[in-house]
Amino acid sequence: MSETIHVLFTSDLHSHFDNWSKCIHDMNTQLNKIQQKNEYVLMLDNGDHVDRSHPISEATLGQGSVQLLNHAGFHAATLGNNEGITLPADSLYHLYDDANFDIVCANLSTIDRESPPWLKPFETYKTPNGTNIGVIGLTAPFQLFYEKLGWETSNPYEELDYWVPKMRETCDIVILLSHLGVNDDEAIAQKYDIDAIIGGHTHHLFEHGQEIEGTLLTAVGKHGFYYGSMRLEYNKNQGLIHRKEGYAHSISKQDDVETNRLLQTLQIESDHQLSEVVVDLPEAYPVDWFTETKLMKSFVQTLEDWTEADCAMLNSGVLLEGFKEGPVTKKHIHQSCPHPMNPCTMMMSGNEIIEAIRMLETERFIQFELKGLGFRGKKLGKMVYSNIELVYHDQTNFVEKIFINGKEVESDEKYKVATADTFSFSWLLPPISSVKEKHYYMPEFLRDVLAKCLGNIKGV
Numbered sequence: 001m002s003e004t005i006h007v008l009f010t011s012d013l014h015s016h017f018d019n020w021s022k023c024i025h026d027m028n029t030q031l032n033k034i035q036q037k038n039e040y041v042l043m044l045d046n047g048d049h050v051d052r053s054h055p056i057s058e059a060t061l062g063q064g065s066v067q068l069l070n071h072a073g074f075h076a077a078t079l080g081n082n083e084g085i086t087l088p089a090d091s092l093y094h095l096y097d098d099a100n101f102d103i104v105c106a107n108l109s110t111i112d113r114e115s116p117p118w119l120k121p122f123e124t125y126k127t128p129n130g131t132n133i134g135v136i137g138l139t140a141p142f143q144l145f146y147e148k149l150g151w152e153t154s155n156p157y158e159e160l161d162y163w164v165p166k167m168r169e170t171c172d173i174v175i176l177l178s179h180l181g182v183n184d185d186e187a188i189a190q191k192y193d194i195d196a197i198i199g200g201h202t203h204h205l206f207e208h209g210q211e212i213e214g215t216l217l218t219a220v221g222k223h224g225f226y227y228g229s230m231r232l233e234y235n236k237n238q239g240l241i242h243r244k245e246g247y248a249h250s251i252s253k254q255d256d257v258e259t260n261r262l263l264q265t266l267q268i269e270s271d272h273q274l275s276e277v278v279v280d281l282p283e284a285y286p287v288d289w290f291t292e293t294k295l296m297k298s299f300v301q302t303l304e305d306w307t308e309a310d311c312a313m314l315n316s317g318v319l320l321e322g323f324k325e326g327p328v329t330k331k332h333i334h335q336s337c338p339h340p341m342n343p344c345t346m347m348m349s350g351n352e353i354i355e356a357i358r359m360l361e362t363e364r365f366i367q368f369e370l371k372g373l374g375f376r377g378k379k380l381g382k383m384v385y386s387n388i389e390l391v392y393h394d395q396t397n398f399v400e401k402i403f404i405n406g407k408e409v410e411s412d413e414k415y416k417v418a419t420a421d422t423f424s425f426s427w428l429l430p431p432i433s434s435v436k437e438k439h440y441y442m443p444e445f446l447r448d449v450l451a452k453c454l455g456n457i458k459g460v
Contacts, residue, residue: 007230011046011200015054019224025256040127047080047179053338059270078137078177085145088443104137134171148442189215209246218246274331286322289381302453309418317381337447341374344421347437350409355431
């Protein structure tokens, strides 16, 4: 007996809620067609639905996404790194308390307390014909970040070694929600007895499913411009899937009316939450991505003091807009610095600092349009320094000498440098690739330091 099983899915929305309404409209249209044929369908989300760069996610600490997934009738979701490491520890612990869908993530657990009741490695769904579909989830193991919040991640491959054989004892079909990235998905497909992988994290897009060693790989990019579907033809008598199809569908321009109503309610509630006045400024403080401003200089100095570092540096592009004279609310601060980026300190040698700053001072770096690593701005912009003085050669952009605390940097001396966590990743800034000692300040974001900076300006 053959059975047609459908999976509709989303991934890496990053709180682009305008697209979410269109996704739900299109998914509901397809869902209705499937249900009219009495065929089974699962609705799954692959993580990073939350992104605190959006005011709804900021004000509700991710609860808005849970309400939206509840409303849309999803069956299961896994956690992306934006759910996992951008929320305070207790907010993550209770994030899914009111979820009407299952949360599957096999490589995430708490350190000092019992894991929340909603967290499970996998869940099984039974079709009307008695076919068991197992859905397991995995998230990117950013252990240095998770441990700061009282959570820990395990090796995803070790979890698959343990769980896939157990799932195969009772599951006819195994589907992996993978928030690991395309390279890991391809490696997993070659090694494990998994029927289909819904991929994400690296924001790759497969408009048509790709098959590796019998495993169907699917992916829908980022920000909800696509949603995904899979169609599996399963013969229960033979115990085989004899046909697999996977697609990424670009969304239409039509919104789902009920989803829009919920989003409007969430927006009103969020605006109210973020309306709290943080400070009353005596004058306006504009921003400029390509020159050093009074606000940016004060921001970097506050970061240095707050982290008790030897020096600090931040890129001007981290502030998207300045502040007018008068009251400044939480919403204004969020609009200026929406990035889910944490303060960070690194113990760097003098040589590493020299190499890094020479990179940072190039026009290519200043104009670089970074996508990801927590940055939600346009261009990186000019680097602004605190307790660091640069001496240029013959009025060119080549940095000849660097002074920290009034003394020329010594090659082998170690310095505690404060910056944004974005710059701790070696692919963005290769000179720091050998830096071993890094400290991430969590759950604070850069905008928390910005709020303190504005308070210092006011003198409160």
